[in-house]
Amino acid sequence: EVHLVESGGGLVQPGGSLRLSCAASGFTFSAYSMNWVRQAPGKGLEWLSYIVGPSTTIYYADSVKGRFTIFRDNAKNSLYLQMNSLRAEDTAMYYCARDHNYGFDMWGQGTMVTVSS
């Protein structure tokens, strides 16, 4: 069965760092581009970052550019999001999502990040 499982969320102080992980199973991870998408409490969806299978192409939303870094380890079937200089407005549920045919056809269950002092 195809699965994405995020982990690494938690409570962090403003200015702090956190690394999120997304473990993939049930499909050939290296063949797919992957994304991070977040959702602030009670708000809509916000795309954050995209990475192709061989990691040769990466894109970021302006809201996280320079603070967040997406990377992957295909040998471990894992996707990551390194988040630095966190702000209160980064408080959200963070999802990893598989890219397919101009849509996100698989999503993890999400991991919650709370930025607060």
Next chain:
Amino acid sequence: DIQMTQSPSFVSASVGDRVIITCRASRVINNCFAWYQQKPGKAPKLLIYYTSNLQSGVPSRFSGSGSGTDITLTITSLQPEDSATYYCHQGNTFPWTFGQGTKVEVK
């Protein structure tokens, strides 16, 4: 950035009704639209990709159409389990963007 303007923001309809949700992109997109359904406390679920293609396992009462800047999601014969928030998405140009969401209430 391409803005996605979704309407209405809320719709209340009865079982069996037809519901239409619209999204307008701020510029022409080459059919790279998708629609998602999200229920409270759950991750979004892909319903429609590339404007009109039904994702595997999604009931046929969901359909997508449109071109250029305007797309629609139609739910024919609304069911109780369709109560959710629906989002459109453009995957044509980075940064990818979503509509604001439409909450569908089933009376």
